[in-house]
Amino acid sequence: MSLRRIDLNLFVVFQVIYDAGNLTQAAERLNVTQPAVSNALARLREQFQDPLFVHARKRMNPTAAADELIGPVRQALGLLEGSIAREEDFDPRDIKKVLRLSIGDVGEAALLPEFMSVLREKAPQIKIQAYQWERRQLARKLAASEIDFAIDIPMAVEGQLRQARLLNEHHVCAVRNDHFLSAEPSLDLEQYLSQEHIHVSSRRTGGGVADLALSKLGKVRNNAVRLQHYQAAFALLERSDFVLTTPLSLTNQYPCRIFELPFDAPDLELQLYWHASSERSGVSNWIRQTLIEAAHRLLKNRTNRTQE
Known part of the structure; x- marks a missing residue:
């Protein structure tokens, strides 16, 4: 099979379907219609002469061929994205993204207002969706790109999960x-x-x-x-x-x-968690650094109202 015969955008769709396990969710992440995703999948199936995904209840489970394909596709797309991110001198004001965070009550109330004030000024087209996943699910959600970052208490990380300290709350x-x-x-x-x-x-x-x-x-x-x-x-x-x-x-x-x-x-300590694959993205790196800087400003500017 020659790559010249394949629309490389189909590989992006393939990875999102693989991660989402659902055509509707894949369409939402790609910001396209579900029929467009279905059409892309049909073209992929024709090119590879394999169904790639089969229905099982409400999920689209990958076939053996899809499992073999996802690794090289991730690597190729990651290298391409990383190369573009390193070379591109992007303006944060041009970033159009729905940023998905897993965050608890304290982080949402204390940190998000400070972070949002920076986004409104520097990256006003970024939208925020915040909810809290169970800790045992965070690694899987980050790996599958169902969330971009997680903010939670310190915990052991393995594999491709990364972390940085955000807040230490008295x-x-x-x-x-x-x-x-x-x-x-x-x-x-x-x-x-x-x-x-x-x-x-x-x-x-x-x-x-x-x-x-x-x-x-x-x-x-x-x-x-x-x-x-x-x-x-x-x-x-x-x-x-x-x-x-x-x-x-x-x-x-x-x-x-x-x-x-x-x-x-x-004290209550909060950590920022992300997946190593996101470090190839200049936009993701910028958002991560902005989150960390917002936390540092919050600690620096916090008024100590306690009376000795």
Whole structure:
């Protein structure tokens, strides 16, 4: 088979179908119609005299021929993309991309506003889609290009996964401004334990960093309310006598009085994760560096509202 007879754009479609496992999702990623993807697949099948993908429930599973083909196709497209990215002096304002992030509550609330302010100025055509995948799925989602980056707590990485440190968040205790404790110069352990607490966690069970730190002291706090998101926690905080243990940077966004925790608790560390294959893209490298710089600015400019 001669490459002169094949439209090389078909290989791009082939890789996206292979990664997505679904023609509708492939069309969305390619920003074309599903019939256009189906037509491209039909041409590929004719060229290679193989179905390449077969329906199995809602997925398009690759045939043995497709499994053999994907490696060379990835390598060839990666080399071509990397060569173009290195040679191209692109203007971020010309980048048209839907950037998909797996990110949790704290990163979304603290980091994304800072990152978005940079994008609005330097790369206004980039769109953001943010959602949170389970940690055990991140490596697969990044490898399949279903997400571009993930922001999560530190974890062991293997193979082609890469990481960089983003944020190191100090925890404080927050109460509403007219809380009966708000006039106190500081909060001691007895006062902290005597209060009813809002506990924020995406998990259905288990404690947080404060609970783990207190358990080492043989102490237990009274978690009266368990919520999934800090935005809801701060809304409740403003209307109640509950107290909230929270990353410091979030307190700058809500009216509250904050105290240093009366015990040692570990900071919340957030890492940025990406797949090594994306490093061949100049656009991806620019976005990654912009994310890291946004995190550094957030830490540098963060107002420390704690009172000694």
